[in-house]
Amino acid sequence: MTEITIDMVRKRAEADAKTYGYHLVPDPELLQAFLEGLKVNEERYGSPSCPCRLASGKFEYDRDIICPCDYRDPDVAEFGACYCRLYVNNDVCESKKELPTVPERRPTAAHRGKAPAVEQTAGTELALPVWRCRVCGYLCARETPPEVCPICKAKKERFQRFM
Amino acid sequence: MQFSKVQGKQNKHKVVLYALSTCVWCKMTKQFLKNSGIEYEYIDVDLCEEEDKQKIRQHIQSKGGPLGYPTTIVDDKVVITGFRKDLLKEALET
Numbered sequence: 001m002t003e004i005t006i007d008m009v010r011k012r013a014e015a016d017a018k019t020y021g022y023h024l025v026p027d028p029e030l031l032q033a034f035l036e037g038l039k040v041n042e043e044r045y046g047s048p049s050c051p052c053r054l055a056s057g058k059f060e061y062d063r064d065i066i067c068p069c070d071y072r073d074p075d076v077a078e079f080g081a082c083y084c085r086l087y088v089n090n091d092v093c094e095s096k097k098e099l100p101t102v103p104e105r106r107p108t109a110a111h112r113g114k115a116p117a118v119e120q121t122a123g124t125e126l127a128l129p130v131w132r133c134r135v136c137g138y139l140c141a142r143e144t145p146p147e148v149c150p151i152c153k154a155k156k157e158r159f160q161r162f163m
Numbered sequence: 164m165q166f167s168k169v170q171g172k173q174n175k176h177k178v179v180l181y182a183l184s185t186c187v188w189c190k191m192t193k194q195f196l197k198n199s200g201i202e203y204e205y206i207d208v209d210l211c212e213e214e215d216k217q218k219i220r221q222h223i224q225s226k227g228g229p230l231g232y233p234t235t236i237v238d239d240k241v242v243i244t245g246f247r248k249d250l251l252k253e254a255l256e257t
Contacts, residue, residue, distance in 0.1 A: 030187060037185035051185035054209055054216070054232065084187070101245060104231045 004042050009035045013086065016068055021147025021156070022076060023093035025085055034086040038067055052084035053106070064106065071105040077144045089147065132162035164206060164215040169193070171202035176255055178203035181219055181234040184210055188246040189233040195248060201255055208232065 013035065017024050025031050037051025049055040050065045064070040072082040079100045080092040092099065106112070131145040132138070136152035145159035166179070178196065182189035184207040196203045208219050223234050228242035235243040237254040 033187040033190065037187065040185050052183065052188060052232065054183060054230075101247070104229060104244075108230065 004039055006032075006035050006039055009038050009042070009048065013038075013067075017087060019150045020073075022087045022089060025081075025088055025099070026093050031086070034084060037084075038086075050084055061109075064112065069106075073146070074143045075102050075105060076147075126163060129161055130163035131159045134158050134160055164211055164218070166204040166206045168204045169197055169202065171197070172200045173255070174202035176201075177238050178255070179236045180205035181223060181232060181236075182207050183232045186232055192233040192235060192246045192251070195246070195251065199255070203235075 010031075013024055016022075025034065034051060038048040041051060041055060042048040045055050045057050045062065047059065047062065047066045049062050050067055050069050053065045053069075055062045055065060067084075068087065069082065072087055075082045076087055076089050079102045081088045081100050081102055083102050083104060083106075085099050085102065088099070126141070128141040128143060130139055130141050133145075133149040133152065133154055135154035135158050136149060138149050138151045139162060140146065145156050147156050148154065149158070178201055180189075180192060180196070180203055182193065182205050189207075193205060206219070208216055211219065220230055223230060223236075223242070226236055226240070226242045228234050228236075229244055231244045233244075233246060235251060235254075237243070241254045243250045243254060
């Protein structure tokens with residue numbers, strides 16, 4: 001098995017932030033601590049689950065909290081940061097204010113079952129709206145469009161509701 | 164289950180912290196309590212046996228708290244979820 005290094009974890013997070021128009025938390029000490037937590041979880045559970053949540057160690061129960069978690073996009077859209085606050089938006093990154101407090105969005109174990117809600121939806125009802133990048137045609141199902149298109153980098157404003 | 168005790172001059176409240184060893188905000192809560200001279204005990208829940216994790220979850224929920232870490236319970240009744248300096252100060256200063 002390949003050894004997991006902080007550098008690998010950092011590069012992966014940086015690439016993901018860039019793809020979706022986010023930033024990693026600007027405080028270097030905080031960032032380092034998040035990356036270390038992710039590294040420990042990847043070594044311990046086989047997947048980099050959120051360092052601020054208790055993983056079960058069973059993939060089917062933890063997949064929604066593997067970083068970047070299923071809740072990051074709606075949390076950054078609403079609060080400016082994800083639950084653990086590794087990912088932040090432009091406003092939070094540039095402001096010198098304290099990081100926002102982000103409440104837990106993850107449903108309780110009794111409510112989430114084994115599979116995420118998105119996959120449980122059958123028939124015509126969509127669990128999430130579908131957004132289309134008007135520049136390149138990229139489609140994504142999420143509460144709000146991404147900050148930037150991960151494919152062509154067009155801004156959020158260039159997206160339209162598709163379904 | 165094994166709690167770790169941190170000595171402090173401020174010991175008029177019973178402070179119990181449920182933390183995760185990987186969590187930044189849990190570490191900051193520990194640091195804040197220590198720097199404030201508050202006596203407390205903590206347990207890193209992610210390092211516990213499954214049976215103890217279950218007991219801890221039930222305990223936090225029985226106190227009315229959501230399952231998030233850090234969870235600080237003051238005097239067995241005030242439940243503070245997250246690293247909330249404001250709420251910790253309020254609960255510990257009175």
